[in-house]
Amino acid sequence: MGSATRRRKSFLQENPLCIFCGGVEKATTVEHCPPRAMFQGRKWPEGFEFPSCAECNHGSTNDDLLIAVLARIGQNDGQGDQDGALSGLVKSANRQYPNLIQNMKPTALEERNLNKRLGINPVSGQAHQDIAAMKLPDVFHKAVAVLASKLVKGVYYQYVGKAFPLDGCLLMNWFTNAQIFLHGNYIVSDIFKSIDGEVPPIVRSGKYLDDQFEIKLSISSDKNSFMLQVLFGKSFGFVVIGCVEAGRLETRLNDLRDQAKRDGPFVILQSQCETKS
DSSP states (O other): OOHHHHHHHHHHHHSOBOTTTTTOSBOOEEEESSOGGGSGGGOOOTTOEEEEOHHHHHTTHHHHHHHHHHHHHTOSTTGGGTTSOHHHHHHHHHHHSTTHHHHHSOOHHHHHHHHHHHTOOOOTTOOHHHHOOOOOOHHHHHHHHHHHHHHHHHHHHHHHSSOOOTTSEEEEEEEETHHHHHHSSOHHHHHHTTSOOBOOOOEETTEEOTTTOEEEEEEOTTSSEEEEEEEETTTEEEEEEEESSTTTTGGGHHHHHHHTGGGOOOEEEEOSSOOOO
């Protein structure tokens, strides 16, 4: 038995239940969240490995691929492709989702209108299509929701020591770097930046990875409610608000949507209560 197999076996013995489906299924695999392919040279953060059942782990493979592409294409000055892996990831994504890349390209009119909306002006010798932001098809929104749900449950497990319950509520607001061009800041992050929280170091083999991944966790003293703020370099990020008590957070949904309406609404990641849109 190799050392990796021994570590995996020991990890699952210490963490026997899947944390992504409420701690009710047996954990048979180790899930890396965020996905390893997001990080340059696959040097992913230490400590972000979680017990998972096979269905929860392997069921998000295509979402992980999209997330890796999104995290890398949003970086500036080639920072998203220091290891040369982006081209292969894009090709794999295009195979899984035919015409994906083509659908991400705006039309000439969309390019001009989008650049105008974002305040981006071509310089001499540039056309609008040379600098236009890409469109994000719905599959990317789904992939971010899957990532956010998994990551927040993983971080909750790290700090609380038990799985987030199935009847708990999770709300998410996510944003891309297009919001920086549009508003000059991430509005939702600014709303909540004054809230105290813990910002753990993100490292691999002694090297800090906070240029690629940052989190801030704010959690109540009774550990029933919390907020996780996440940034992936200069590409995208999200805020997730959670509560283990069913129905309590859902009543705040419309207020949260009003607060964040200029930067996209809060959406429900998990809830067993009916709410009005």
